[in-house]
Amino acid sequence: MANPKIMASARTLTSEGLGERLGLFLLITPAILWLGLLVILPHVEIGILSLSQRIAARVYTIGFGNYFEFLSEPIYWHTFARTALLSILVTAITLVISFPVALYIAKFAVGKSKPILFLMCLIPFWASELVRTLGWMMLLREAGVVSFLLQWAGIAGKPVEMLYSDGSLVLGLVYGGMLFMIVPLTNALESLENAQIEAGYDLGGTNFTVLRKIIIPHAMPGIVAGAIIVFMLTVGNFVTPVMLGGKNGLWFTEQIYSQFITRFNWPQGSAFGFMLLLLSTGIVWLGLRLTGQGFSETLRRT
Amino acid sequence: MGKASLSFRLYVLAFYLFLFAPLVVVALFAFNASPFPAPPWKGFTLEWFTGTGAMFGKPGILRDPAMLTAFGNSLKIALPVTFLAIVLGTMNAFLLERREFPGKALLSIMMLWPLVIPGVILGISILAFSSRIANSLEAWLNMDLDFLRPGLFLVILGQLSFILTISTLIIGARLKKFDRSLEEAAYDLGASRLRVLLTITLPFLKPAIVGAGLVALLMSFENFNTTLILVGSDAPLPIYMYGQMREGATPALNAASFVMMLGAGLLATLVALVSSRKAE
Structure with a gap:
């Protein structure tokens, strides 16, 4: 009996499966770069900045x-x-x-x-x-x-x-x-x-x-x-x-x-x-x- | 439904007067032959558009080098933003409408975030993050990375961060309506993937791509909040006009606003034409 799972994983090894994965990778990269570099990481950055307090010139500690x-x-x-x-x-x-x-x-x-x-x-x-x-x-x-x-x-x-x-x-x-x-x-x-x-x-x-x-x-x-x-x-x-x-x-x-x-x-x-x-x-x-x-x-x- | 009462209709009329009053005033005083954009009416003039400055001591906007430079800066920002918004927006649309991958639901929610984050916050967060990258890279590479400091490049990225959401939504909505049996028929007839994309899918998407491009162009030209935070010394039109406004209003600003309204009206008409053709 053919196990459908094995069949599916066998298909990913074929060139069509690889092409499919490469296509997904190419499509998802700009979206992740956009949201990551222009939205999420910048907000993480101001989150970190907001928690750094100045105790002396150019010296900062973490705090509220x-x-x-x-x-x-x-x-x-x-x-x-x-x-x-x-x-x-x-x-x-x-x-x-x-x-x-x-x-x-x-x-x-x-x-x-x-x-x-x-x-x-x-x-x-x-x-x-x-x-x-x-x-x-x-x-x-x-x-x-x-x-x-x-x-x-x-x-x-x-x-x-x-x-x-x-x-x-x-x-x-x-x-x-x-x-x-x-x-x-x-x-x-x-x-x-x-x-x-x-x-x-x-x-x-x-x-x-x-x-x-x-x-x-x-x-x-x-x-x-x-x-x-x-x-x-x-x-x-x-x-x-x-x-x-x-x-x-x-x-x-x-x-x-x-x-x-x-x-x-x-x-x-x-x-x-x-x-x-x-x-x-x-x-x-x-x-x-x-x-x-x-x-x-x-x-x-x- | 019955007919609206007279007072109801008068209310609606008053509402539309309220709606158009500021725009009419801006347009009207662009043509007033007076050094100040205020009543009374001193006669019609085109001096604030094409004048040499002999009459009011300030040239018309079409002969004002500072105004033209600002317009040029706006173009330098808007064209790359538009190009990236349609290329990346199309890719995002294919990603969300055609592919299955883990985390897809989260990604499609996250794409909406830039619309709800205030523009000022988008601006300061991108400014702070790019400065951190610039600081650490400059120390490491031992060279100046000026493009990561306030300037045209950061303005382009800042505007793209939320305009891309809009272009993705516009193009994605069109792709959702696409009948996939058309593509399958082409595959059955032996067409390659690239050929199907170029001759069937993209032509179907074209009205949405053109519409998204026009909207991106308009939003880039008019954006103020994010741009104000990220702008360097090359101020685009709205930022330059804002600086002028703080120094005191002159009818030259009305003339520039009038030209902007004309441009926006033209783009809006094009969008309406494109989307009405889309509906067919």
Whole structure:
């Protein structure tokens, strides 16, 4: 009787089996080099760096000094907490603003207007983040368009400065996240049957109960996917806080940048980097656990 | 569904105004004949594109050597990134769609990581790691390895680290739809593996490869966070514009932004055309 295992191993000895293995080797090498040299080892490196503390010039030991420094210096953990809380706020505002628009595109727009409205949401995001931020600066500055229009309409007596505050920062971040909320929301709402909504009304539901009992539960996968992406993008944003935020309210990515590039304190900057990774993955994990969704499916949905 | 109420429709209208306001403003003030990118409107001009500098003391972007150098640097980064993204992305797609090997599930999850890691962190981690390699190799080989210090090479690697994920996903999605009986038919007719790849599989993948290349080109041109950390003295366009912005806004930046938007629009249209042909 021929043992299938022996048959299989005999086949690997043939030239076809060898070619097969060589092909796999050639295909897998670039993938391993990419992930190994550009993603995994660099993160191991900043992990090691973050644990090395300076005790004298050019002398380092292993320890949690950089993380203690983070906890003991209020400006560091204030910035961290501020970034976390404002990012959650931005995610919530983005969801509230985008939901009606996604609902309109998915359920109310008819004929050609549906793909056109959807496409129009994508267009601004083909422009660079820097360009979009420049646009907001020109709108909100003291000498900017909004201030000019307010004076022209007689609402304001003198130029109004709307830039460099938490308000302009949140506005810019919400703007930057909107697309990533609208796309998964629209996709989720598309699959909702109109009959289901109408049944809700027939049973005596008001607009509010239909929204709460039928539409929102159906959109939940889209809400989770959008919220996760928007939160991660917001936490990691750099341009918007630098350009639109106030002078006395830093974003955590700015702290990382200043430790690495301005102060050349790489161990401290690496510790901050790890804190940021922890924040973004931690909140995302929590969000997934609370709503019972998987990471890969969620990421693929967007 | 019934018709949307008036207030609902007004809300959607206001949303789209909000969405386009910053872009319209940027474009508009590129053509304002004023030394400042601010109202009031002083008349239409192309001075900020083609001017010699006689009118506003600063040349238009098409005659500004610094701006053109920055654009050249962007090309020096974007072209290699695009090339590597499509070649390696195609290889990754074949690896994930066609091969079985231990650890495949882990590898396909790990490929998604660069999308969720903030760009600043990707930048500092690659900077720190390449510096460590440079330091130890330089001591060992007793020579300078400048390409491992901040500069174009590191920017290319940094951008590739996450753009490759995107090109892999785009090309892999197309390869998944491929009907393998087409390949088998060709083998049965005696075609070699190379010939099947060149005449059947790759032509099928072509729209996805072109689309992935266009997306890679655009993302490379517009990337800011990772590039800012890894950049040396050769600043590409967004980094140069950022430096200029911090010194004070001039309509020259609007003109450069306008050109970038035109370029992005062109690439986006090409992507849409390619993917609509793919759907057929």
